[in-house]
Amino acid sequence: MNLFDVLLNSGVAERPSDFLIFLGRIHPLVVHLPIGFLLLATLVELVVRKPKFRPLKNYTHYLWGLGSISAFVAVLFGYFLSLSGDYNENTLFWHKWLGIAVFLFSLVCYFVYKKQWKLPFYGRPILISLVVFTIFYTGHLGGNLTHGSTYLLEYAPNVVRNLAGMPDKAVPREKVTVLDSADVYLDLISPIMDRRCVSCHNDDKKKGDLDLTSYANLALGGENGEVVVPGDPNTSDLYRRITLPETHDDFMPTEGKPPLSDDEVAIISWWIQKNVPAEGYFTEMGPDEKMRDLVEKYLGLDKNNLLSQQVEVPNKAVVDSLLSYGFILNQLMMDNHFLEANFSLSEQELNDQALKTLFGLKDQIIWLNLSNSGIKNTHLEQVGQLENLIKLNLGSNTISDDGLAHLSQLQNLESINLYKTGVSDGLVWLIPKLPNLKRLYLSESKVDSATVAQLRKEYPDLKIVFEEKP
Amino acid sequence: MSKYHNFMQRPLSRREMLTICKGGFGSLAFMSLFGATTFSCSRSKTALDSSSNLLLGPHHLPKAKNVIFLYMDGGVSQVDSFDPKPRLAKENGQDPRKKFKVDATQFDNVGKILKSPWDFKQYGDCGMPVSDLFPHIATCVDDIALIRSMTSQFPEHTNANYFLHTGSGLQGRPSMGSWMTYGLGSENKNIPGYVVLDGGLIPPGGLDNFKNGFLPASYQASILRAGPQPVANIIPKENVPNLQERKLDFIKQLDDKQLEALGEADAIESAISNYELAYKMQSSIPELTEFKEETEATKKLYGFDSDDPHTRGYAAQCLLARRLVERGVRFIELTCPKVSADRWDQHGDLKDGHEKNAHAVDQPIAGLIKDLKSRGMLEETLVVWTGEFGRTPFAQGTDGRDHNPSAFSMWMAGAGIKGGTIFGRTDEYGYRVIENEVTVHDLHATIMHLMGIDHEHLTFRFGGRDMRLTDVHGHVIKDVLA
Secondary structure (H helix, E strand, O other), X not given: OOHHHHHHHOOOOOOOOHHHHHHHHOHHHHOHHHHHHHHHHHHHHHHOOOHHHHHHHHHHHHHHHHHHHHHHHHHHHHHHHHHOOOEOHHHHHHXXXXXXXXXXXXXXXXXXXXXXXXXXXXXXXXXXXHHHHHHHHHHHHHHHHHHOOOOOOOOOOHHHHHHOOOOOOOOOOOOOOOHHHOEHHHHHHHHHHHHHOOOOEOOOEEHHHOOOOOHHHHHHOEOOEOOOOOOOHHHOHHHHHHHXXXXXXXXXXXXXXXXXXXXXXXXHHHHHHOOOOOOOEHHHHOOOHHHHHHHHHHOOOOOOHHHHOOOOOOOHHHHHHHHXXXXXXXXXXXXXXXXXXXXXXXXXXXXXXXXXXXXXXXXXXXXXXXXXXXXXXXXXXXXXXXXXXXXXXXXXXXXXXXXXXXXXXXXXXXXXXXXXXXXXXXXXXXXXXXXXXXXXXXXXXXXXHHHHHXXXXXXXXXXXXXXXXX | OHHHHHHOOOOOOHHHHHHHHHOOHHHHHHHHHHOOOOOOOOOOOOHHHHOOOOEOOOOOOOOOOEEEEEEOOOOOOHHHOOOOOHHHHHOOOOOHHHOOOXXXXXXXXXXXXXXXXXXXXXXXXXXXXXXXXXXXXXXXHHHEEEEEEEOOOOOOHHHHHHHHHHOOOOOOOOOHHHHHHHHHOOOXXXXXXXXXXXXXXXXXXXXXXXXXXOOOHXXXXXXXXXXXXXXXXXXXXXXXXXXXXXXXXXHHHHHHHHHHHHOOOHHHHHHHHHHHHHHHHHHHHHHHHOOOOOOHHHHHHHOOOOOOHHHHHHHHHHHHHHHHHHOOOOEEEEOOEOOXXXXXXXXXXXXXXXXXXXXHHHHHHHHHHHHHHHOOHHHOEEEEEEOOOEEEEEEEOOOEEXXXXXXXXEEEEEOOEOOOEEEOEEOOOOOOEEEOOEOHHHHHHHHHHHOOOOOOOOOEEEOOEEEOOOOOOOOOOHHHEO
């Protein structure tokens, strides 16, 4: 009598008991026993011709027998696991029947070796090859069921992928560098889904009959219908499940996978409120200031993206000549070659040639300290070409507005120190040209307090340090 | 010649023989076998490092380049300075043992609950409460991140001092200033990278608080005293030109010879570099400690015109600290002035002692912060203010407070610090931490983080182990970072 019939007729398939599902979850464990036994048996068959291994000949049928019994257990547990559902049906069908084939083939092997049957025309090698082939192919299908069919070759070289009939690796979407170029689905929603959801909700492993790999599939919904209700996060099942208490049965992601961050939840909620757009620029959908800040932070755009670029190793000749001019060069981090150049401690005179040499490190130098260095307005022409500067200290120098005119190209500048310099109204012209400026030091300069008050009013985010003389 | 035998080569001792052999073929084979580098600091070499003038640099982009560590020797009382507790006033004079569990204290002379003799007011845009002890520091609260939940492992000065300075309660570990100069080097070749400005009180535990421990000897602190001659013999005594240089050359010749004979010897190598540095300091230090180019307004800001000589003294130390930062000195610690009362350690007469200590340091510290800020230097300078532990909310005797390592307050200002923040909480008596405890290891980790150092990766191999300032502890306190 067929075991499956028994199980089917008993109604187990429709309502599997917890205990059966528990056994089913052991399938990934026991499935490796037949693999080991049967491959060992094959190996023994290969070496047993050597005189050294000849004694093994009398025991090979035990190995086939063990393989066959464990294959049976694996098949049984695998069937229990399949009852809990949600696997790609086609793959599951082949995995199941090939698993049964492994069991049957290995059983035949057992009898062949136990009873010493003679097989015609290379019968034994063909049989063994069949066992090995079915083991590998069944195992492969099992892997596809668990990890998804693209898992194995996801990182394979394109040559291998093409052989398997797969397209070239998808070129990863370029990292967003400006908020205005962020696409609402491709740059925000899709990466969240990829990171948090698709390991269980994909084409092969469709938990809850839901596939979140693309917008179209998401729109199809799952077994309980649609998962997002345009415009209404609170009735959307997807939103409900990611915001439940973590201990709730319906909470997603399940099985101890890390929950979505607060920012991710907020982005999804906002996206549902905006009627789940499939495409379009984020900034054109009227996000409020808070949402813009949140997304900017989420995409890592609030940090200066200059620092995320890898710069070249500085030219040694340029470094040496700068050192001989009296500069101190400090490496600012270990995994990149950004530098600070400091002349404020030098006992030498700063000359034109030294400043021109700085240009040789214009990619690397992000901090420049020229305080108390005796620089003049004309020197600032060279400084103004160091376009990666983030911090610039020009304090205690006799420079004035004429010099500031050279600095308008410093688009990365976040901090400029003009303490005890002759600068005054020229700042009103310069500051709008420096989009990243955050801190400005003006104490003991020639600026009057009215100008500072005006600047403070116009640029509330700019921190201006200005102590008036008593 | 026999009387010069000290300078002549003598036969190798057994110990020296072994030392030299250990570096021989056997160890070469051993090293290559295990792929180990011969130096503990196995930081990746880049094209830049090949030039010896360049510093190794931090792990990540630093916020702070320099630290000014204002050490409040003896333990400031948290409930009288930065952690107001109205309940102490309400229950003043009651028996603390009826209110909460009282730990054993050093003198075990537990008195009644003692309310603070000072009033608290809110200051700045952030509204941080500060007691009347610190009216000047109170004007800087918007630049200050206050931590009210510090704890120490030791209730006694010496061990608590070692713990705060070296991350270990026992004598002998490298001081945090040594770690930082070891990790980052110093930009100024004419002044040591780690300087202690001695205000008059060397903390209990002595100079071991400022030692290099197992790090090379050149990373120990150099102590500058207050007054006209901050370092002994800083003015050369030779009146014949070149005589000093010739003497130094001769000493170096002898040292080199000795070094040749002994192989690697940190004591001699460091001595050679110390002589060189000392020579350079003879020109750099007098210029540093003369305040000629400082304006009257600046001096007034620090409190040079105060009636209190201790305020004037500490003001000079604070101004000196700023000048050291300007000259690229990495780590500067200020010890407390010796006022007529004891250090901040008021086991009795709390009001008088704390008032005198506070008066000496309050205006100079506020002046320092304001001056640094105005010059834009606060952007790269971290100012740290802390004692080694706190004091009890109940009296010792009638009018003092005993040691309390279970809670104390400290603050930081400047580079990378989120001004106007208050972090951590103590119970209603200010006796124990009840929220967000910050250990001394956490403080070290945070200071290092701001300096661009990952505290888990700045290590030195000693005694068979990769040693760290934070040992196996320490978490960066992200909440106080900007």
